[in-house]
Amino acid sequence: MTEVGAERADWAYRTILARLLEFTSTLGDRSAPAVCAVVRQSPMRLLAGLMPDQDPDRRYGIELPLFRTDGTAVPWNRAIDAIREVHRHRDEYLADDRADHRFHGAPVRFVGGTPADLENEVFGLAGFSCHELTALRLYLRYHREGVVLGIDVPVPPRDGTAGAGGAFTMIExxxxxxxxxxxxxxxxxxxxxxxxxxxxxxxxxxxxN
Structure with a gap:
């Protein structure tokens, strides 16, 4: 990752923090991604805590990067998009209790990048092909091995039911x-x-299938 100075990192964090603070007002709205915590987890990452359905026992957290791999700051609206996307799929996101660590007793998962980004520390999008009616092949640069993987995921259905595709697929x-x-x-x-x-x-x- 391109080197980022402490002053820029502080600015990036404060910008997203200020916007996320507005979402504490949705704690009483069961349909909204209520933000119940925001902390600076490390110099280059923030942790956002979410509380579904006003239930403290269901709290969970996600860690987001403040900068992309090219050194540009993640826009605050992209961070909010990531939180909304995870919140919509929170049951799948926490289905197998895979927590990277815990924050005030709540499970926390790392998110490598924001949904609108084409690259994170694990994968970079190299291309895609809808080669079957039921399959979308994502071509992903796998940084760990220096190879390109072709990963077939299901085409999102048209009837509005749950399926893979888009931001959540990249996160998972x-x-x-x-x-x-x-x-x-x-x-x-x-x-x-x-x-x-x-x-x-x-x-x-x-x-x-």
Whole structure:
């Protein structure tokens, strides 16, 4: 990542903090992503705590980077987009209780980048292809190995039901591959095409065949 000075990092944090403070007013709104905490987790990351349905026992947190990998600051609206996206899918996000650490007793997960970004510390988007009616292949630069992976995910359905695709898919895949290719994913390797080094069919993993 491009080196960022302390003054710029402070400015980036204060900018997002000020905007997130406005969302504490939604603590009484069950449909909104109520922000119940914001702290500076590290010089380059912030932690946002969320409280669904006004229930303190269901609190959880996400960590967001203050800067992209090219050294530009994450815009405050992109950070809020990330929080909204995770909140909409919070049941899947915390389904298997995979917490990177805890904050005041609440599970916290790392988010490598914001939904609108094409790159985070795990993956960089290299391309995509909707090569079947039921499959979207994401071509992702896998920084850990220096290769391009082709990952098939289900095409989001038109009927409004749950499905993979978009920001949440990128968030989940980044969390899944952060420490290497999991054994249960390695078993789903398929023949690569000319645009990737390895390919995996993860449609069943997202619950759609």
């Amino acid at each position: 895949l980044s969390a899944l591959f952060r420490g290497g290719v999991p054994a249960n994913i390695a078993e789903r390797e398929r023949a690569a095409d000319r645009y990737c080094d390895r390919s995996y069919d993860l449609r069943p993993w997202f619950g759609r």
